[in-house]
Amino acid sequence: MADLTPEEIKHHVKTYVIVFVVLAFFTIVTVAISYLDLGVGASVALALGVASIKGALVASYFMHLIDEKITIYWTLIVTVAMFLILMFLPLGNMLAQTKI
Amino acid sequence: MDIPYTVKDRPDTGLYNGKLGIWLFLASEVMLFGGLFSAYVFLRTGAESWPTGADILNVPLATLNTLFLITSSVTMVMSWASLKLKEFDKFKLYAGLTLLLAASFLVVKYFEYTAKFHHGLFPSTNNFLGIYFTLTGLHVIHIIGGMIVIFFFWMPGAKMWESDPDRFTNRIEIVGLYWHFVDLVWIFLFPVLYLL
Numbered sequence: 001m002a003d004l005t006p007e008e009i010k011h012h013v014k015t016y017v018i019v020f021v022v023l024a025f026f027t028i029v030t031v032a033i034s035y036l037d038l039g040v041g042a043s044v045a046l047a048l049g050v051a052s053i054k055g056a057l058v059a060s061y062f063m064h065l066i067d068e069k070i071t072i073y074w075t076l077i078v079t080v081a082m083f084l085i086l087m088f089l090p091l092g093n094m095l096a097q098t099k100i
Numbered sequence: 101m102d103i104p105y106t107v108k109d110r111p112d113t114g115l116y117n118g119k120l121g122i123w124l125f126l127a128s129e130v131m132l133f134g135g136l137f138s139a140y141v142f143l144r145t146g147a148e149s150w151p152t153g154a155d156i157l158n159v160p161l162a163t164l165n166t167l168f169l170i171t172s173s174v175t176m177v178m179s180w181a182s183l184k185l186k187e188f189d190k191f192k193l194y195a196g197l198t199l200l201l202a203a204s205f206l207v208v209k210y211f212e213y214t215a216k217f218h219h220g221l222f223p224s225t226n227n228f229l230g231i232y233f234t235l236t237g238l239h240v241i242h243i244i245g246g247m248i249v250i251f252f253f254w255m256p257g258a259k260m261w262e263s264d265p266d267r268f269t270n271r272i273e274i275v276g277l278y279w280h281f282v283d284l285v286w287i288f289l290f291p292v293l294y295l296l
Contacts, residue, residue, distance in 0.1 A: 009181050012181060016178065019174075020170065023170045024167060027163065027166050027170065030295065031295065034291070034295035048291065048292075054287045055288065058283055058287065063280045063281075071120060075120075075123055075124065075127055079130050082134075086135060089138055090141040
């Protein structure tokens with residue numbers, strides 16, 4: 001992000017506004033989905049799916065991960081791998097209980 | 101002695117030092133919140149019954165807070181873009197708006213917390229409220245920490261713009277990355293705690 005021209009920055013600003021509108025829209029969608037009687041499994045999948053899209057938008061555009069250096073990508077790949085291990089640790093318990 | 105690579109990128113990493121530093125810090129933050137999210141899954145899957153967040157918590161207020169944080173993320177990145185365009189007055193405006201939105205988030209959170217306490221709902225009441233207060237409390241601490249740093253760069257720290265504008269712009273990029281991470285955490289906390 002160091003060598004951007006003023007024109008490129010102005011283009012970025014337009015993108016930020018579009019991303020903001022999409023994030024606000026998805027926030028309303030998330031709340032609306034919660035009022036539907038979809039069952040626990042579908043509700044969890046949809047809510048986390050929409051949250052993941054919102055998170056990806058913030059990380060990609062506001063945090064500029066869509067155009068970053070390889071050093072940061074490697075740092076995050078290791079982090080995500082460790083995070084997934086943390087998330088899957090309770091999986092055995094979840095399978096034993098067979099409920100969410 | 102000058103600190104090296106505060107503006108120029110290091111040849112080996114391709115980044116200025118502060119940027120690599122904040123990403124490593126954020127990686128540790130992912131593990132901090134990840135551990136608590138993991139605890140949430142453990143508690144929920146092991147419980148005989150688990151309340152729906154909406155039955156106990158205030159969804160409209162949390163939705164409003166989500167919009168506050170999303171908007172503050174936009175104003176934060178706009179403050180950085182303003183510095184890139186050499187528009188210092190706009191930086192002051194957007195950074196000020198970010199602080200205002202963050203303060204609004206805290207005010208809403210205050211009303212949420214006090215309403216719970218008023219109804220006799222405390223972290224010790226049950227596991228749901230225990231993990232709710234732990235996760236949101238840790239998040240609130242992060243909001244306050246971010247506000248302190250943004251306020252510093254908004255007021256006294258802004259003097260650096262006169263002496264070293266590129267370095268100051270990088271500092272705003274770094275605090276912005278932290279602020280977007282705090283927003284990112286809330287994006288997942290909101291559905292997990294309030295809606296499911």
